[in-house]
Amino acid sequence: ASMEVAKEVWAMVGEEHRDNFVVVGDVAFLLHGYPIFTNDTDLAITADSLHKFETLAKLDPRFSQNIFGEWSFESRRGFRVNIDFLDKTGEGGCLHKCSDYSLIDGMPVATLVDLAIAKGGAWIDRQNEKDLYGFKCTVKTMTEEMLNFKGLSEAKRETLGDIMIELEGMRGGGVASGN
Numbered sequence: 001a002s003m004e005v006a007k008e009v010w011a012m013v014g015e016e017h018r019d020n021f022v023v024v025g026d027v028a029f030l031l032h033g034y035p036i037f038t039n040d041t042d043l044a045i046t047a048d049s050l051h052k053f054e055t056l057a058k059l060d061p062r063f064s065q066n067i068f069g070e071w072s073f074e075s076r077r078g079f080r081v082n083i084d085f086l087d088k089t090g091e092g093g094c095l096h097k098c099s100d101y102s103l104i105d106g107m108p109v110a111t112l113v114d115l116a117i118a119k120g121g122a123w124i125d126r127q128n129e130k131d132l133y134g135f136k137c138t139v140k141t142m143t144e145e146m147l148n149f150k151g152l153s154e155a156k157r158e159t160l161g162d163i164m165i166e167l168e169g170m171r172g173g174g175v176a177s178g179n
Helices: 002-013 015-020 025-031 047-057 112-126 129-144 154-171
Strands: 021-024 040-045 063-065 071-074 080-087 102-104 107-109
Touching: 002 021, 002 025, 002 040, 002 047, 002 071, 002 080, 002 107, 015 021, 015 047, 021 025, 021 112, 025 040, 025 107, 025 112, 025 129, 040 047, 047 063, 112 129, 112 154
Parallel strands: 021 107, 040 080
Antiparallel strands: 021 040, 063 071, 071 080, 102 107
């Protein structure tokens, strides 16, 4: 149902917003082929794309908005899926700027590199094992596909450095000593 939401929102926003929209989070993992569970859909989107979505979603009974402005979608199978809109520009703080994407089923989806950085950063912030698992799976797939972390922005390099320090601390059984 979560992938259905991503496809429906993309259909509403449309091709002219390709550079203003990208599927992120666990649905992006699903679209890249990972068997992962999620009960929401995370979309990185700009204000223009969000405005277009909101205008059209108000006319579609499958979409609803609660009093806090949060959107959800009723799937064909009767599942209600929450939609989390994240700031694609990276200025909102919780997401680095999404400047690249993979086209999967004609839809812009976060690259494996961006997913690795996002999951690793989320793991540092939340200490959630699901985020660490997502980071490890992404790096494993990147290795299999001969992808690497070259060419990262400064902010993404800093996040990757923080991830590596945290991993080294786990391996050493405590805080990394820096030696």
